[in-house]
Amino acid sequence: MSLSLNQWTTKRWTVREAVDGCARHGLEAIGLWRQNVAEQGLEASAKLVRDAGLRVSSLCRGGFLTGDDALDDNRRAIDEAAALNASCLVMVVGGLPGVVPGEPLGRFSRDLPAARAKVAESLEVLAPYAAEAGVRLALEPLHPMYCADRAVLSTLRQANDLAEPFANVGVVVDTFHVWWDPEVLTEIARAKIFSYQVCDFLVPLPADVLLGRGMMGDGVIDFGPLTEAVGAAGYDGDVEVEIFNADVWARDPDEVVAEMITRYERLIAPTPAPRG
Amino acid sequence: MSLSLNQWTTKRWTVREAVDGCARHGLEAIGLWRQNVAEQGLEASAKLVRDAGLRVSSLCRGGFLTGDDALDDNRRAIDEAAALNASCLVMVVGGLPGVVPGEPLGRFSRDLPAARAKVAESLEVLAPYAAEAGVRLALEPLHPMYCADRAVLSTLRQANDLAEPFANVGVVVDTFHVWWDPEVLTEIARAKIFSYQVCDFLVPLPADVLLGRGMMGDGVIDFGPLTEAVGAAGYDGDVEVEIFNADVWARDPDEVVAEMITRYERLIAPTPAPRG
Numbered sequence: 001m002s003l004s005l006n007q008w009t010t011k012r013w014t015v016r017e018a019v020d021g022c023a024r025h026g027l028e029a030i031g032l033w034r035q036n037v038a039e040q041g042l043e044a045s046a047k048l049v050r051d052a053g054l055r056v057s058s059l060c061r062g063g064f065l066t067g068d069d070a071l072d073d074n075r076r077a078i079d080e081a082a083a084l085n086a087s088c089l090v091m092v093v094g095g096l097p098g099v100v101p102g103e104p105l106g107r108f109s110r111d112l113p114a115a116r117a118k119v120a121e122s123l124e125v126l127a128p129y130a131a132e133a134g135v136r137l138a139l140e141p142l143h144p145m146y147c148a149d150r151a152v153l154s155t156l157r158q159a160n161d162l163a164e165p166f167a168n169v170g171v172v173v174d175t176f177h178v179w180w181d182p183e184v185l186t187e188i189a190r191a192k193i194f195s196y197q198v199c200d201f202l203v204p205l206p207a208d209v210l211l212g213r214g215m216m217g218d219g220v221i222d223f224g225p226l227t228e229a230v231g232a233a234g235y236d237g238d239v240e241v242e243i244f245n246a247d248v249w250a251r252d253p254d255e256v257v258a259e260m261i262t263r264y265e266r267l268i269a270p271t272p273a274p275r276g
Numbered sequence: 277m278s279l280s281l282n283q284w285t286t287k288r289w290t291v292r293e294a295v296d297g298c299a300r301h302g303l304e305a306i307g308l309w310r311q312n313v314a315e316q317g318l319e320a321s322a323k324l325v326r327d328a329g330l331r332v333s334s335l336c337r338g339g340f341l342t343g344d345d346a347l348d349d350n351r352r353a354i355d356e357a358a359a360l361n362a363s364c365l366v367m368v369v370g371g372l373p374g375v376v377p378g379e380p381l382g383r384f385s386r387d388l389p390a391a392r393a394k395v396a397e398s399l400e401v402l403a404p405y406a407a408e409a410g411v412r413l414a415l416e417p418l419h420p421m422y423c424a425d426r427a428v429l430s431t432l433r434q435a436n437d438l439a440e441p442f443a444n445v446g447v448v449v450d451t452f453h454v455w456w457d458p459e460v461l462t463e464i465a466r467a468k469i470f471s472y473q474v475c476d477f478l479v480p481l482p483a484d485v486l487l488g489r490g491m492m493g494d495g496v497i498d499f500g501p502l503t504e505a506v507g508a509a510g511y512d513g514d515v516e517v518e519i520f521n522a523d524v525w526a527r528d529p530d531e532v533v534a535e536m537i538t539r540y541e542r543l544i545a546p547t548p549a550p551r552g
Contacts, residue, residue, distance in 0.1 A: 096496060099479060099496065101480075102480055103480070104480075105479055105495075105496070108496070110496060110497065110498035111498065112455075112456075112498065116458070143420065143421065144419065144420050144421070144456040144457070145419065145420070145421040145481065145485070147455075147456035148456075148477065148479045148496040149479055149480070154456050154457070154458065155458060157458070158458050179388075179423075180388075180420040180423035180424075180430050181420070181430070182392070182430065182431060182433070182434050201424065203375060203381055203424045203425055204377075204378055204379070204380075204425070205421065205485055207483035209421070209481055209485060219381075220372060220375065220381070220384070220386060220424040221386065222386035222387065222388065
């Protein structure tokens with residue numbers, strides 16, 4: 001495994017600045033976000049990462065499949081992932097139809113099983129399209145506190161079940177979202193892992209729970225067993241650090257990257273190879 | 277099923293005031309909290325509910341078993357539940373050892389499996405003690421966002437597995453904590469339900485996520501399928517409304533109880549009897 005910078009950890013950096021930052025700090029991979037890529041330009045972004053010799057460990061993100069008319073935007077996201085030669089397109093599947101993240105409830109549906117069924121139906125359409133484009137879709141189960149507004153996919157077991165029928169659909173294991181799950185180790189063992197993302201779970205959570213992601217070591221997660229299980233499942237790809245955190249975003253991005261490398265080396269990299 | 281007031285929904289009321297409130301609004305049951313009972317006096321509280329002809333649908337709460345020296349306090353809680361003739365003692369099992377709810381992290385353990393094992397070990401001691409006292413223990417799985425600081429018991433499946441060996445250990449089904457769970461209906465079907473608690477899950481969550489519990493209808497939960505499943509599992513006891521919410525606590529408690537009754541009649545009571 002090798003460390004990758006998810007560019008939202010250094011949120012104020014453009015794609016160009018983040019690519020330069022990776023090169024400066026000796027990182028070999030970067031996770032990109034669609035809106036940043038759009039600002040830089042798709043072709044320009046592809047050229048930047050290619051010229052820097054970086055792998056694109058993921059493109060964030062497709063998904064939000066539970067509303068209407070999501071398919072066209074997801075086809076565009078797949079095309080962008082192909083153009084960037086991204087290892088996968090991260091899919092955050094969306095919450096209850098009509099619930100808008102961060103906004104008061106308006107008209108929406110409480111039918112959670114229907115929303116989950118809609119995700120499965122959308123995959124039937126998008127998985128073949130992605131396969132045609134040579135793109136892998138990585139379903140990301142989100143922490144259950146985001147079930148209503150961001151992802152009705154709440155457990156790794158659900159994601160594994162959804163991914164199973166499609167060779168090019170797998171999962172994201174994000175420590176923040178799955179650390180609490182009593183079944184996390186057994187579900188990691190059966191997972192097609194397309195992306196491993198790490199950050200810590202802060203306690204107490206900040207006022208905006210979306211920003212409860214912390215630098216590894218600042219929260220409650222025991223990274224050793226999770227990383228070991230991910231390795232034992234056969235994953236040997238990049239490990240993305242993706243931190244949404246107002247304090248981290250306020251700091252000098254170069255300092256953040258330097259600290260990220262130190263923390264990674266202390267808490268993630270030394271995980272022993274699994275025995276047996 | 278019949279409606280019960282969990283006294284923290286009307287937090288500023290003493291036991292005496294809450295008992296009077298129940299009588300005034302025609303409720304037949306009340307859920308009590310230990311600290312309020314202590315303020316009123318245990319014997320005085322028992323007499324108040326007895327004289328008012330109220331059932332005590334639960335006593336909140338025992339638990340916090342993951343730290344040291346929890347057993348003595350839990351034995352006292354069991355004795356109090358017996359003295360109050362409570363239908364069950366609610367067990368909030370505690371988070372990672374050393375993590376204090378609402379406080380910055382200090383010295384603590386990240387060993388989640390060990391904390392969960394400690395809960396199971398403690399039950400081996402407490403379940404027989406409770407059986408001797410004629411008290412039922414109701415394990416409450418809490419929403420995974422409280423895993424670190426309040427309850428390492430995060431799913432109904434975990435709670436069901438823990439309860440299985442003991443005739444006098446069952447579970448609390450609290451809509452706020454379990455609504456998101458893809459397995460909630462199948463786990464309700466196999467549960468020994470000792471308490472059914474209802475309130476809504478607010479979106480967006482407030483700054484203090486502990487206070488994200490709302491009046492039924494104000495959040496995202498679809499109560500019909502959950503209540504139907506609880507009934508189909510054989511539960512015909514009291515339905516407690518337990519709301520932690522700064523706005524609700526700021527209102528006139530009599531207004532809150534009146535609204536609670538209206539919402540209960542609209543959203544919980546009309547659930548049709550299961551077919552078949």
